[in-house]
């Protein structure tokens with residue numbers, strides 16, 4: 515199993531008595547691709563931040579690739595994320611003044627078993643970034659190109675878990691379809707557990723497993739009435 519959740523609670527410190535996540539059981543395994551949906555405020559972003567170790571589990575168990583994140587310090591979780599988890603967010607979060615190649619190499623640098631510089635170039639090539647753009651500051655790339663650099667950065671360390679939060683929201687339909695085809699082709703070559711959060715229903719057809727966070731997260735019982 516790549517992800518195993520057992521009796522997990524998460525509360526923000528400001529509202530310690532009111533858990534935002536209450537997940538009795540949930541798991542995903544191996545090369546499973548999960549399409550995760552849910553209404554605004556149902557805890558999708560919070561769950562992603564707990565899964566990637568940015569937020570600590572308040573109570574309960576979270577196991578990723580056999581490692582208990584709930585037992586790790588913040589520093590250990592940061593290291594674990596750098597080594598084993600790739601993340602792509604809506605805003606991509608690239609370092610704007612670094613080049614496409616430097617952004618990808620930076621992620622390799624922070625991981626203890628990070629990919630090589632050559633791998634960064636070949637990943638960017640596979641993702642359709644022309645050689646002429648490799649040394650261009652990422653802020654000078656188009657949105658679609660920035661997104662592909664963000665994917666290369668997420669994949670450079672061959673993560674066991676890839677987490678994507680609304681990665682296509684800045685793209686038009688044509689670029690979105692191209693992106694999905696490319697992503698699925700990359701993942702066919704490198705089996706990875708994928709958690710893909712999106713409100714775009716038509717992307718669901720790319721996934722076998724569909725989940726509503728309302729079914730996973732019991733803290734949303736009031737939301738599910740609407």
Ligand SMILES: Nc1ncnc2c1ncn2[C@@H]1O[C@H](COP(=O)(O)OP(=O)(O)OP(=O)(O)O)[C@@H](O)[C@H]1O
Nearest residue numbers: 526528529534552553554555556557558559560561
């Ligand atoms: N920093 C925070 N401090 C306190 N409460 C927060 C914080 N961030 C989010 N929340 C609350 O946690 C709940 C879940 O928010 P979250 O952002 O995870 O939902 P979401 O499903 O990702 O929503 P959206 O689709 O609108 O992005 C909401 O009730 C929200 O108000």
